[in-house]
Amino acid sequence: MTCHTSGDLQEIVDEVVPLTNDGEVADYIPALAEVNKHDLSVAVYNVRDNTCIYAGDYQKKFTLQSISKVLVLALAIQDRGYGYVFDRVGMEPTGDPFNSISKLETSVPSKPLNPMINAGALAVTNMIKGDSALERWSRIRDFVQRLASDKNVTCDESVAKSEFETSCLNRALCYFMKQHGVIEGNIEELMDIYTKQCAIEMSCFDLARIGAVFALDGKDPETGKEIIPKGIARICKTFMVTCGMYNASGEFAIKVGIPAKSGVSGGILGVVPERCGVGIFGPSLDKRGNSIAGLKLLEILADKNNFSIF
């Protein structure tokens, strides 16, 4: 399937692109610091007629980072079942930063508040089945390929390596959870899989396509085949609403009102139930780690098209 340029979308991009001046690219992961902060691209995949429109460089690739959390969650619930997953990871949003460790210490029992913060996402990745680290990683990659309907999707090894070498904070979270029995096994192996999942690379078009799957409650928009069971797709969309946009999730729900998940690479995955999937790439970030121009773009788009689910 191809994606067509859209004058309407381009107008919005032109309107919001100056905002990229006000943000900064993520610099705590060395490999992320090298992108062009003025990049901005968007694709919208319409599930009603399998058409796609875009503006900006819709083939420009970027890494998923935290967006991967919601995809791996979908796989983990399939692998382990609802009960197993949520015995180990909570369902509640949190006002703390995504990489906070304090709440793990004060919570009784010690379990991550939800699967969208780093601690929860690490625990979820730890649940993926497979006989080896390689097999577990391969199963994640294959699942994302199916969602994006693209056999070439894989991780950017240099970004994965860069994150693997510098992720002391995530290791701290892992060891803390291992102490409390939330996760088990070898931490370096887990970090290897987790940094690879974060480094999965794709374009905003791929992302819009994945959004389309969620918009159809887990069905492939082209074949109609189920990739994610409906109940699990709904759980994922719910987490996207309550805690998908870091510490701006509440504000985003009010201003935009759709399930969405962002990453510090500047990507945003948006879902408009039964209507469309949205993929955005804009690496200039606001202080809470969301694409500064991407947020505004989604807000305008949602307003014009009455996207809000509320």
Add this chain to the structure above:
Amino acid sequence: MTCHTSGDLQEIVDEVVPLTNDGEVADYIPALAEVNKHDLSVAVYNVRDNTCIYAGDYQKKFTLQSISKVLVLALAIQDRGYGYVFDRVGMEPTGDPFNSISKLETSVPSKPLNPMINAGALAVTNMIKGDSALERWSRIRDFVQRLASDKNVTCDESVAKSEFETSCLNRALCYFMKQHGVIEGNIEELMDIYTKQCAIEMSCFDLARIGAVFALDGKDPETGKEIIPKGIARICKTFMVTCGMYNASGEFAIKVGIPAKSGVSGGILGVVPERCGVGIFGPSLDKRGNSIAGLKLLEILADKNNFSIF
């Protein structure tokens, strides 16, 4: 308008009423401790045809408690505007208990995370316009009367008094916020208004009727007149989803998936956009302060009728 009994509803009530054994009525407010913990009533107000069905004692009255937070928020935004309100109170859900003070201290700037926790609700009540405490309280009461379409709705003075005398924790929150400039004026007056708003008394039928207003984005289901501007009604519904059910909001969003607000009196206000309003009263509470049988009742109702917005 009258409300009719429903065999279908009664069946669900019969199914879940044994759960009331597993919970406890709130006892920190002396006046609340005296209710019958096995009470359970529900009303559903259908906005499409202005019909209402119920099961249990649908005229039994109870106080709103935290349910009042979302109603007063609607009035405050009308009084002060979006910018004024959200400069002083945040929009983000929190994993902390509803009466926590710690986060106020660690947040920079010090503002309550959202209007559904006690700190935020006190700050919101502090924004209601009026030349005197009496006028401010009267405006809240009148607004709730309009929502319920019932001129007789008012507060239970003895519950209000009981809470006024024992609310040391809320006073602590008030003084802390006053220190940081989040609220202003006389704290005892504010406590007087706040304890009255919490003590507003109504039945599950009244509550379902209020839910119907929100289901219609703020319009009176009988007259069609706007009681709450659409944008404000949507903000309220969003907060109900992200933080309406205390520390079980995330789980409720996944299991039920509708805007709802609970109170420690055992009331639950539910909203199914464009379809119906739901009012529940079941004073036996789970550990997080939600009606234990009411939650299950809503879950079954939502499942049978495909209520979820996700």
Add this chain to the structure above:
Amino acid sequence: MTCHTSGDLQEIVDEVVPLTNDGEVADYIPALAEVNKHDLSVAVYNVRDNTCIYAGDYQKKFTLQSISKVLVLALAIQDRGYGYVFDRVGMEPTGDPFNSISKLETSVPSKPLNPMINAGALAVTNMIKGDSALERWSRIRDFVQRLASDKNVTCDESVAKSEFETSCLNRALCYFMKQHGVIEGNIEELMDIYTKQCAIEMSCFDLARIGAVFALDGKDPETGKEIIPKGIARICKTFMVTCGMYNASGEFAIKVGIPAKSGVSGGILGVVPERCGVGIFGPSLDKRGNSIAGLKLLEILADKNNFSIF
């Protein structure tokens, strides 16, 4: 008894007075903000021969502020006994700021960590016996007069009033503790007494004289009569070492090594067991609320005279 100037002391004062440029006077209490930040005076009361030396304006008056905490503690233990006091207030130092409320919330049971932080000091003042607020305050004032051997010591009403009107944070602490049963009674009365005790006014000479009493384990240095029982005087000195200098207590113990208590007015009460009492006034404060020049002065004095108890 009179106090004589000392060239040696004056030399140290001259050496450290430039440090007053690097600090700031406390401004959160309006009445404190008006002092001259370059003031610096010191008096040393030798208990071996009842002589006193000074440098700077040794008659300049200032309010005790937090220094009063250790004096009122001595009275409270006499009034209520060791068991009663320490059932309600802990004995442990804390790394949190003196006015923090978070730890009250997370501690189980909820009791202030020690009597030198505001919460603990408020709880201690709440224990002072008396049939009325006036009598309780009078007993505190009389006790301080005995310690200073000066019948004229009393509070500065305007400072007390200024603090009474602005102390929202202390009220928050009080109500929080009242909720948890740590303190009881009328909060406004307690605030009245507490702000008066903080506003007790004296000179560095008076303070040195009080230090002399502690240096003698509670005995009046002139009459030899017991003002504070020995065991209680020792408890007070221990708290001065472990938590007398706000969040710099640990560093002060290492650098100076004597029991001491500071106040945000810039006063420091120092005790060298069996040798002398020290009183300092220097209102220019460092970031942790201690007299910036006073600290250095004490460090030099302690070093020259081998004051450290370690």
Add this chain to the structure above:
Amino acid sequence: MTCHTSGDLQEIVDEVVPLTNDGEVADYIPALAEVNKHDLSVAVYNVRDNTCIYAGDYQKKFTLQSISKVLVLALAIQDRGYGYVFDRVGMEPTGDPFNSISKLETSVPSKPLNPMINAGALAVTNMIKGDSALERWSRIRDFVQRLASDKNVTCDESVAKSEFETSCLNRALCYFMKQHGVIEGNIEELMDIYTKQCAIEMSCFDLARIGAVFALDGKDPETGKEIIPKGIARICKTFMVTCGMYNASGEFAIKVGIPAKSGVSGGILGVVPERCGVGIFGPSLDKRGNSIAGLKLLEILADKNNFSIF
């Protein structure tokens, strides 16, 4: 030198040994869980005449655990200097548990509050000089041998191994501090050295001998040679007073009043300046991790002999 039995000491031991019933041995380190909880031994090394008295099995060996923190601190300050050490580790006592991670997150800059909590001790061990992990460990062991005047003191390899394998929490602390630049280098190597230092094995007699060195401000009680420079010995003693007994340091300062450091093995190192060193072993612990009978024994001993420095 030999140590003689003492009827006076034995009487105190007999008096307090029933308290061992009220405590529990540490079980979070598998190898520690196997000891006899009713063991209780004590040795007192008099520095004035180089005599030693004991009661109980004074040759019974146990591991130092947290007692090692104060010894390694003495070496680290010698290796790196006062400035280097305290740029990276604070001097303030804390009300948080010894293994807490929360305060590291909330402190700005992120540095451990003091060298007696695990985070601080790990950072201090990270400062010990040496070209390899082996050399760094050897230098610690040799230093402890000099303090104990016993060339045979070394670690219990099986305890070290047991701790190395189970110390996820300490690894979490290490990675968290590495993220914030407080520590550097290979974490597994650091854990290897740290678990060995904790597993250094000795008797209460050895411990009393080490206490004697501190009682003499760092001098060997037999040869008079300096093992620790005086200023550094004083710093160590100060930390023992402000934070040597976990979360009971404040209470211990009031009840006993001497520099002391405890370990979860049940050991206590006590120092009475210019008088004696005390070594205690009693593995039955109270809730805060201190030897339950050992504490009482020290309290009685201090009371009878007027040990308190306050």
